Amino acid sequence: MKSASGKKTPHIQIGSVQVSRLGLPRYRWHDVYHMALTLSWPGFFAVLIALYLGANALFALAYLADGNGILNARPGSFSDAFFFSVETMATVGYGIMSPNTLYSHIVSMTEVLAGMLGFAMATGLMFARFSRPRPCLLFSDVAVIGPFNGVTTFMIRVANKRHDLIVEPSVRMSLIFLNEVSKAGDDFLHCHDLKLVRDRAPILALSWTVMHVIDESSPFYGRTPETLNDCAILVSFSGLNETMLQTIQAHKSYGAADIRWGGKFVDILSIAPDGERSIDYSRFHEVESSHSRMAEADRSTAAPLSLPSMLGLFLKIGAIGFGGSMAVIAILEQEFVQKRRQLPAEEFLHAVGLAEILGSFAPNTVFFLGYRHYGLFGALVSVAAFLLPSVTIVIFLSFLYSRYHAIPALQGVLVGLGPVVIALILAAAWSMGRRVLTGWPAVVFAVAGVVTGACKVNAIWVLLTAGIVGLLVGRKRLVKGSEPKQSNANTEEPSSPKTGAMAFLAFPSLGANVGSASFATVGLTFLKIGLVFFGGGFVLIPVLHQQLVEHLHWLTPQEFLDGVAISNLTPGPIAVLATFAGYHLLGVSGALLATVALLTPAMILMAVICIAYERLKTSSQAQDFLAAVAPTVVGLIASAALLLWHSAIPSWRALLLMAVAMVLLIRFTWHPAFVLAVGATLAVLGAIP
Known part of the structure; x- marks a missing residue:
């Protein structure tokens, strides 16, 4: 924020209002320690690097002031003086260059002392930053004013995001009217302490709804959304962290725009049929109104789409559905539930959950929606x-690949895609592992999957063994938090398939090769894979790699990598990798045959599910089996990256590209097509390999 003179001034945020602090310097240079503690980590390291380089540069100039001060250094060479300064400050002393005069000895003595003090200060600051008690609390994004036990109440939520306890937590809450004028005519901020139903608790482990009853003594009393338009609610929290035995403090502010009137927070605590309790933090910020059921009922009265309109909508979604299956699910939810009101939200969530049983769940969800409107024929034409x-795009790209991949320019582009494909596989394993690896037993199964996959053990024995262990032990003891949860399509990470029902089994190979591949062989191979293709997404990659590269030798490792890259460049599910493989074997006919054969088992199962939808029940035995299979699948997916590593990472530059691609995919959630474009561009420029 700038003052009237145009200079930037320090400011503070109170609710939705930003207040300038005039008369104070923007940076408090006399309080360097506080600045060092409050800098962001990138800013902190940038300052350290700048100080380090600047100090060495200054000492290098000091050495150059004495023409012959450094023995064995080139006369007047700043680089020699600079690196001698680096060695002296770090007290390394390689012995090649050394002080040659009394002046240079004095300078080096000063630099050693400065370096020791500087490193000690930097170490102390690092420790101070790491040891600061940092709260890991989750405050609700919004506040609620609505009925609770028949009384109007102001409510917020707070939760502990760490897997430990906060002892003796306490909360204070104040209401500030930003433009309130006192009886004496003074215009300043007036703070009203809010009396809470409960302002402290013995421990905070899960979630806490902080409530203030709005009665005659409340400053909210008599206020409406129109009259409560310039306020701020300040919340402060303190408690003792049981792990670090330090007091943690946090605060949150809410403005008038953050208050939801006439609603209540969605209940996030649920009890499974077996009595196991769970809390769904993905719905922590959700608010439902008293009219939600009426709105839900109104959705079922919307006029159904005509068959041509529905097919046109699916065609559009299939053309813009970049980002994987979960991105497609989010678009489907927006179009069919929110915008067109074609079915209730609860039924859509059921569709997504049932679609995850077998095959790629984006086409399965489309099948469910099409069946609901126009029966089996509508489901098939919708898919x-x-x-x-x-x-179509994959067939076109496969044609270009088969015709031009031997040209050096295009071959160089494909070399740049290999490291990105490895990053895509590892990012998928990371995304699914975060959800599945909730305890050390799950980690053990995942490591077993990595080892057996890397050793090329047939996946059918690996997964059957894991599943049998799950049946014997039970998911309660095996995987923490493995109870089924409702899906929320709008909150899922793009390209991250669900892990509650993921598994795949690899059948023994047919012993064919490219020369002997026939329509019957190709169709039967992909049909078998489709019969055991659980979970969708990147789960398919290790299955196809084992069959097409290791057993059948229909594709080379490099061709397989290129196929994964091409499938990621297109919208829709990654299952179109089968389209690429089919085209490589038998042209357009083979592409269509492989795609249809892979999806046929899932379509048959979805037809059965749609018919028996109302009578479907959750099988506890299946949950026990999949509780062990799911982490094993994560390990097998990661092992696919190990198997492809040699051909995809030919140099340290390719390794660096893979690391950067993983950061872009995981930390910044870039779409795979953009990351692949980066790899291709670097290859064209000659940076890879």
Whole structure:
């Protein structure tokens, strides 16, 4: 924020209002320690590096002031003086260059002392920053004013995001009217302490709804959304962290725009049929109104889409559905639930959950929606319309690849895609592992999956063994938090398939090769894979690699990598990798055959599910089996990256590209097509390999 003179001034945020602090310097140079503690980590390291380089540069100039002060240094060479300064400050002393005069000895003595003090200060600051008690609390994004036990109440939520306890937590809450004028005519901020139903608790482990009853003594009393338009609610929290035995403090402010009137927070605590309790933090910020059921009922009265309109909608979604299956699910939810009101939100969530049983769950969800409107025929033509754009694009790219991949320019581009493909596989394993690896037993299964996959053990024995262990032990003891949860399509990470029902089994190979591949062989191979293709997404990659590269030798490792890259460049599910493989074997006919064969088992199962939808029950035995299979699948997916590593990472530059690609995919959630474009560009420029 700038003052009237145009200079930037320090400011403080109170609710939705930003207040300038005039008369104070923007930076408090006399309080360097506080600045060092409050800098961001990138800023902190940038300052350290700048000071380090600047100090060495100054000492290098001091050495150069004495023409012959450094023995064995080139006369007047700043680089020699600079690196001698680096060695002296770090007290390394390689012995090649050394002080040669009394002046240079004095300078080096001064630099050693400065370096020791500087490193000690930097170490102390690092320790101070790491040892600061940092709260890891989750405050609700909004506040609620609504009925609770028949009384109007102001409510917020707070939760502990760490897996430990906060002892003796306490909360204070104040209401500030930003433009309130006192009876004496003074215009300043007036703070009203709010009396809470409960302002302290013995421990905070899960979630705490902080409540203030609005009665005659409340400053909220008599206020409406129109009259409460310039206020701030300040919340302060303190407690003792049981792990670090330090007092942690946190605060949160809410403005008038953050208050939801006439609603209540969604209940996030649920009890499974077996009595196990769970809390769903993905719905922590959600608020429902008293009219939600009426709105839900109103959705079922919306006029159904005509068949051509529905097919056109699926065609559009199939053309713009970049980002993987979960991105497609989010678009489907927006179009069919929110915008067009074609079915209730609860039924859509059921569709997504049931679609995860077998195959790629984006086409399965489309099948469910099409069946609900126009029966089996509507389901089949809906899936065809949805897959048409991605299959067409893959066939076209496969044609270009088969014709031009031997040209050095294009071959160089494909070399740049290999490291990104490895990053895509590892990012998928990371995304699924965060959800599945909730305890040390799950980690053990994942490591077993990595080892057996890297040793090329047939996955059918690996996963059957894991599943049998899950049946014997039970998911309660095996995987923490493995109870089923409702899906929320709008909150899922893009390209992250669900892990509650993921597994795949690899059948023994048919012993064929490219020369002997026939329509029957290709169709039967992909049909078998489709019969055991659980979970969708990147789960398919190790299955196809084992069959097409290791057993059948239909693709080379490099061709397989290129196929994964091409499938990621297109919208829709990554299952179109089968389209690429089919085209490589038998042209357009083979591409269509492989795609249809892979999806056929899932379509048959979805037809059965749609028919028996109302009578489907959750099988506890299946949950026990999959509780062990799911982490094993994560390990097998990671092992696919190990198997492809040799051909995809030919140099340290390719390794660096893979690391950067993983950061872009995981930390910044870039779309795979953009990351692949980066790899291709670097290859064209000659930076890779």
